[in-house]
Amino acid sequence: MIHLDWRKYLYISLENPLTTMNKLKGVFKPLTSYVKVSRKSWSPVVWCSKPAYIHIMSEDLGWKDKFGTPRYEWPPYIWIYLFGISVIVYWELPEHQRSEEDDYWEQALWYLYYASYNRKKRGYDELDINKAKETWPWTNVETNETTWTDKFLMK
Numbered sequence: 001m002i003h004l005d006w007r008k009y010l011y012i013s014l015e016n017p018l019t020t021m022n023k024l025k026g027v028f029k030p031l032t033s034y035v036k037v038s039r040k041s042w043s044p045v046v047w048c049s050k051p052a053y054i055h056i057m058s059e060d061l062g063w064k065d066k067f068g069t070p071r072y073e074w075p076p077y078i079w080i081y082l083f084g085i086s087v088i089v090y091w092e093l094p095e096h097q098r099s100e101e102d103d104y105w106e107q108a109l110w111y112l113y114y115a116s117y118n119r120k121k122r123g124y125d126e127l128d129i130n131k132a133k134e135t136w137p138w139t140n141v142e143t144n145e146t147t148w149t150d151k152f153l154m155k
Helices: 019-024 095-114 129-135
Strands: 010-013 032-039 054-059 062-066 069-074 077-082 085-092
Touching: 019 095, 062 095, 069 095, 095 129
Parallel strands: 010 054
Antiparallel strands: 032 085, 054 077, 062 069, 077 085
């Protein structure tokens, strides 16, 4: 009798990658989805704690808090790795705006989590884009003007 331990061959870690984007719908401009297919000689052990031949993963937006403000880490994605072939679906700004990706996500995170947090109630108020603009903490050092930009918002 042959006994196969499926955990050696299959790794699944699923999170809804569209959670944050659904919350931003109607306020921030939608992102473009991209598909990347590649054949890699290495296993995705670098990103996963369990080595396996088949990986199916998805994650929402990756970010961290630093000095009381959000820092963008990675876009939402769905990743399928099958025996050496990697297929990744991810959502980012269009190619010509890629340098502004950090700004887009950090403003979105400020709107969703930082500007709406009420310390007195220890909870979140309703989302308000105007409050997010007013409370945005970053300014240009030379001009002392806010770095918030409305170009990521729906008109």
